[in-house]
Amino acid sequence: MVNLGVKLKDLSLKNPVMTASGTFGFGEEFEDFIDLSNLGGIIVKGTTRHHREGNPYPRMAETPSGMLNAVGLQNKGVENFCKEIYPRIKHYDTNILVNVSGSVIEDYVETAAMINELEHIPAIELNISCPNVKEGGMAFGTSCASAASVVKAVREVYKKHLMVKLSPNVTDITEIAKAVEAEGADSVSLINTLLGMAINAETRKPLLSTVTGGLSGPAVKPVALRMVWQVFNAVNIPIVGLGGIMNAKDAIEFILAGATAIQIGTANFIDPQVTEKVVVGLEDYMKRHNVQDINDLIGALQIQ
Amino acid sequence: MKKLVQDFEVLQRKELNDEHFVLDVKALEPLPEIHPGQFVNVLVKDSNTTFLRRPLSIHFVDYERNTISLYIKKIGDGTKKLGELKEGDTLNIVYPLGNQYSIPNNANTLLVGGGCGVAPLLYLAKHLKEAGNNVTTLLGVRSEKDAVELDAYKEYGNILVTTEDGSFGEKGYPTQHSVLEKEKFDYVFTCGPEPMMKAVAAYSAQKNIPCEVSLENTMACGFGACLCCVTETTEGNKCTCTEGPVFNINDLKW
Secondary structure: OOEOOEEEOOEEEOOOEEEOOOOOOOOHHHOOOOOHHHOOEEEEEEEOOOOEOOOOOOOEEEEOOEEEEOOOOOEOOHHHHHHHHHHHHOOOOOEEEEEEOOOOHHHHHHHHHHHHOOOOOOEEEEEOOOOOOOOOHHHHHOOHHHHHHHHHHHHHHOOOEEEEEOOOOOOOHHHHHHHHHHOOOOEEEEOOOEEEEOEEOOOOEEOOOOOEEEEEOHHHHHHHHHHHHHHHOOOOOOEEEOOOOOOHHHHHHHHHHOOOEEEEOOHHHHOOOHHHHHHHHHHHHHHHOOOOEHHHHOOOOOOO | OOOEEEEEEEEEEEEOOOOEEEEEEEEOOOOOOOOOOOEEEEOOOOOOOOOOOEEEEEEEEEOOOOEEEEEEEOOOHHHHHHOOOOOOOEEEEEEEEOOOOOOOOOOEEEEEEEHHHHOOHHHHHHHHHHOOOEEEEEEEEOOHHHOOOHHHHHOOOEEEEEEOOOOOOEEOOHHHOOHHHHOOOOEEEEEOOHHHHHHHHHHHHHHOOOEEEEOOOOOOOOOOOOOOOEEEEOOEEEEOOOOOOEEEHHHEOO
16 A cells, blocks of 8 residues: 655645646536545635626637636635535535635635634635736735735634645746745645737637636646746745646656645546546556655655 | 546447538447537547537437437537547547526427537427427528438428528528518527527517527536636626526526
8 A cells, every 4th residue: 555645734635636726616516527535635716705707708718738718716705605615515525725815915814714714624725826817816926025915914814724826927936935935824836827818810809808818738837847846945835736737647747846735727627537547646656666655756856 | 417427439420511520429328318408528639739628519319329419510620530530439528518408398499500500409309399399490501512411300390491692491591581470489499600699589589489599608628617618697607518508598698
């Protein structure tokens, strides 16, 4: 028996496989396809203080080896989550994390404080990196000062595991990672989507209603791997790696680059069973390489 | 209804004309109940420019043969690759997805299809006839060569055609067909290009006839996770894949 269990500080995962926010609904959407208890954790749809309708259609464009989205954090607000959704999903035998987003610091703080009261939610993922909302979102994650200020404010009210999701749309992601670590983040997840756009040459129009959107899928994987490796060499808190993971081999690459856990995002749309397959694939890899404990692979990249 | 992800075996590919074909795929396990208006999301192999699955309307279901028929138009590389599938090939399918058309009883029903939007209407016509309805299917196509599968529709009722070039049936668009003024319908169902569906919706609204449309918004997952395929409704944005693809026109902001 190999050990797949990992720890993000005090948060224990039965394996490193989590799902990326915005690609997995509230988990319920996948109950027909997989057994959620086989996953290390699920990160549910981005939740804000108030109801958001999101951006107008069209919100998605297929691109080479990836896709652009501009959903814009459509959700019914944190009160609806606590009253309607949480009671339906709290029994899941896996870690349920809520992705918390906002336009102003007060929204983040109030939302995090409400989630803090939910017994079966052991952690939040603070989204300071959404490229698809006009104000807030990514604006918080692209400067050290604003990233630090929102993490500091949330840290005061949120007592459980605080994961902070970082934006790749910055000059030096290690500076942001260090800034949120200094304010008490327990872990960082990276990367959120890369800002991109797509144009229809025939109609001379953008493919997204918002013109720009967030790029995900295998197209972003090399960028994500590079950033995970850079952050791994810059901070002491655990890293959750994501960006274009389609299979167990991709997941292993992120772990070797320094990720303690990984998230699977866009791949869920193409194969709703991919998460379970990655868990099995990690075990196969370990047996094949005679590795007893997955923790021995974290950051085990051999340079020279 | 439980959603499944399964490999199907390609039984045959019928070329209807230079653009359209029908793919008959056989399930390896007994098919679940599938309703008219529902769709599948298929995985395309060996296409560098096709990353996501391709959502396709269910054209017909044959429970005796355990097959689903898909009516496909070759548009991009993904649908062209589907058009190269041969007997015995495998096709991975997520299904059955979406809601369904309403099935009234003993009513005079009109089905209006245009382009590859005709896809769900054949299976709908079958269900409508079985529920004792009178079925008239009106297809709008460019030219005579695009007026395909007419005999299949005839099994379930009347079939009428408009062609843009006047080479077959009445000349013009389906909403210009004389039957719309001659006959009184109780229900209208439509699928096709949005301008055509909006014209059908306007006709139905003017005559005060209930009308359901099937939307073809682009989507990533097909089962309510990505929130990309939304349409604006009177109750806010709704996913076309889970709360549609069939909507009553009164619920849309058209």
